[in-house]
Amino acid sequence: MTTRLRLLVLVAVALALTVGLTGYVLRSRGDASAVAAGGSSHGSSHGQVRLDAPGRILFRDTAPGPGFGQLASVPTARPDGPRSTGGLLCDRLYAARGTGICLQRKGPVPATYVTVLDSGLHQVRQVRTAGFPNRARVSASGRMLSWTTFVQGDSYLRDDFSTRTSILDTRTGRLTDSIESIPLTLNGHAYHASDVNYWGVGFAADDNTFYATVRTGGSTYLVRGDYRRWTARTLLSNVECPSLSPDGTRVVFKKRVNASANRPWRLYVLDLATLTETPLAELHSIDDQAAWLDGHTVLYGRVRPSGDGWDVWSVPADGSGTPRLLIPDASSPSVQPGP
Template identity: 70%
Template sequence: MNTRVRVLILTVSGLLAATAITGYVVNAHGAAAGDSPTGSIDLGTAGRAGKAGAAGTILFRDTAPGPDFGHVASVPAARPDAVPTVSSTLCDRFYAAHGTAICLRRGGALPATYASVLDHSLHQVRQVKTAGFPNRARVSASGTMVSWTTFVQGDSYLADDFSTRTSILDTRTGRLIDNVESIPLTLDGKPYHAADVNYWGVTFAADDNTFYATVRTGGRTYLVQGDFRAWTARTLRENVECPSLSPDGTRIVFKKRVNASANRPWRLYVLDLRTMRETPLAEEHSVDDQAAWLDDQTVMYGRPRQSGGDWDVWAVPADGGGEPRVLIHDASSPASQDGRS
């Protein structure tokens, strides 16, 4: 394949990706096309010549306009403003940890999502097709457990009639739970069954068995704690959405509904799992994302700009102090270098 053909393929791929983006995956402006070096990203190798290693890096989905739009990219954690290394992997939603990645892509004539499990070199090892549009994705810190959520109906958590589909995959055994709605649920201490139950936003504990997620039923949302092997779940707290467990396993960052209208409906909070005390973070903008942990003291998340709908990755201290700051321009779906989930 000659250079002209390669350039044409990259250009067409970028244009197709730009037209397929919905909701949080919105085209962003920033660096000019061609500014980012194309290279390989190895999730399990640090310091290898010509590669962006997993140690000391932040992985994300590039949303700058041009042929790299939607591709997985990385920057050094110590220099998040550096020119990113961009891979050939194209995703609508992405996450990675400990040599395993999950890449969600929209495809097909009907609303459908292809969930691709990738190895440390971002090569596909398994693919699952599911209904709906890409929404949330997570990998456990060990790289063993993988989860993804799609919007089957609707495209916003603000709608009353939205419907989600959440799957969990154990990469060790190959066990796939196609729809978490099958899990027996205990709500407020009592067995609960309802036709309107929806789950989304899974995050895994270090034991690769315990997981947390959001469940919605009866117009209310709850934080649930699940047991994968026993296949049970119980509610812990109301009004918790899109949880993400801290690296030390003691806290959860989540978005909390603070406004009944569509005007700034959510705010980021951190929940101490021991005391159940909530702390509002300094980010006062509404954040519709499943935040990730940059480290034990800092969370990061995608946030659209006020004008144009473009996206950047922001960071804010997890203790409620400090101020939010732009971490990476023209980016979404951040994941820290060593797989914080």
């Protein structure tokens, strides 16, 4: 082999190695990017999460790995399929009609940052408040936002807990930092007490009427509030974390049914016209503000018996059927209805 031929062979080999190495590096970078974007044991698609995409369930990804805590979504028709992740970390979240709310705890001193999101997950506004993230809701129109934090204690089972619940009107920009000052009528009488705590506010379709839990004197009540008139009235006792049905006629809530700290709550649905309560087929204790998958089904986060993770389950809203595992390794669900 001549010297010139040897040189040509060496050049060709070098080029081949370079091309192969470049392809490997690009593939590796692509794989790493996919993992960084929130890959999990359940699979992850590369589509961007949007809050105005119809027919999807939004939730907090709790699968072990780099995507833990990120906002994610799956198709309503295939909730156990690959999930898309948005790269945004949230401890509690909710979305409706292209508007989202993300609660995240930051800093060594307990503080919650409440981020209002547009349909493309861009920050519209951010509010800092004291305490730990707890509950979040967006009205069906996307206008009225509410959130609750624990400012003392970290469980509704503790007698010393204290909450702060805020309301934001995104149309006017009005922020009510705490609703505890709202005039309360309890059992038909004007009521004032220093231990009043509200949580779990959710608005009706008129963006004025809202339902929430109030606790005072060691008891909890369902209240109906009027935002413009700034009044609230109790409707029923032993109701926590109400969530209004799509047609506005019912609320799903958790009810204290046991004094034991292991199984204290059960999910019920309340008919608002008759105040008739229906226990649901979910027998596990559920410490969550359930949501509605549709007019016939509710969904909620459920802690595993081992205590090592969360999953999203669903159950019929009429008391029939059995609970169904909907989204493994997930919490804080909300539904973006189909077209």
